Amino acid sequence: MAKIRDDGQCAVCGISGKVTLEHVPPRSCFPKPRPKPLPIYTCQTCNGDSSTEDEHLKTFLGATATNYSPKGKALKEGFIKTIIHNKKLLRKILSGKLTDQVYDEHGRLKPDVVNLTWDMRSMIPLWNKMARCLYFHVYQEVLPQDVVMDPPILQKVATLDQRMVHLMQKDSVGNDSEFTFGLMRAVEGQRIRFHCQMLFWDRIRVDASGETKTGEQAAPEQPLPAAQFR
Ligand SMILES: [Zn+2]
Numbered sequence: 001m002a003k004i005r006d007d008g009q010c011a012v013c014g015i016s017g018k019v020t021l022e023h024v025p026p027r028s029c030f031p032k033p034r035p036k037p038l039p040i041y042t043c044q045t046c047n048g049d050s051s052t053e054d055e056h057l058k059t060f061l062g063a064t065a066t067n068y069s070p071k072g073k074a075l076k077e078g079f080i081k082t083i084i085h086n087k088k089l090l091r092k093i094l095s096g097k098l099t100d101q102v103y104d105e106h107g108r109l110k111p112d113v114v115n116l117t118w119d120m121r122s123m124i125p126l127w128n129k130m131a132r133c134l135y136f137h138v139y140q141e142v143l144p145q146d147v148v149m150d151p152p153i154l155q156k157v158a159t160l161d162q163r164m165v166h167l168m169q170k171d172s173v174g175n176d177s178e179f180t181f182g183l184m185r186a187v188e189g190q191r192i193r194f195h196c197q198m199l200f201w202d203r204i205r206v207d208a209s210g211e212t213k214t215g216e217q218a219a220p221e222q223p224l225p226a227a228q229f230r
Helices: 051-064 070-085 087-094 120-139 162-170
Strands: 004-009 016-021 099-103 109-116 147-149 153-155 179-188 191-200 204-212
Touching (some): 051 120, 120 147, 120 191, 120 204
Antiparallel strands (some): 147 204
């Protein structure tokens, strides 16, 4: 698969021209060997540098991974190695910046229990980009720019919504279904509502959804307006 194409279309903003292979699914979700990325391309602006978001995601997945699967185990071991070497991150965790305090039923602090929490807001741009990329991959249309995305929901569940199964089968990456996704699109009048679910290896599912604000760009059963050619 070519890494760069000179005559492509960006899956996120729709601009045509030079595009680069996007990492869908995100690299950080998988220990090596990683599944091959889907053939989805984005422009230089949209491809951007998401290494911080990626690192954040990797840490989160490593901390919450279980030994349930060899991949989960590998991510967890990677996380432990990271916090041993990354003193800044370790200090952050120990200082409570990433933690919640746990109280008992009488409101007393339980000093021996630490509940790790992550600031998910920093990962929202990454999930939203993934959802847009998958939308383009399935419908060969750019999701209108005025689609307002709901904050992605991260859940520990092992399945996709039943209504999405057909896409899961069609678009599984790799043989062992480490990454599967489903998409639903409803066109009501001039509004588009869509729902994207991404399921990662070890019982983590991210739901991203959104809808057009005005619906003016969307006409049912018609190709969406050509992307913004500049
Ligand atoms: Zn773009």
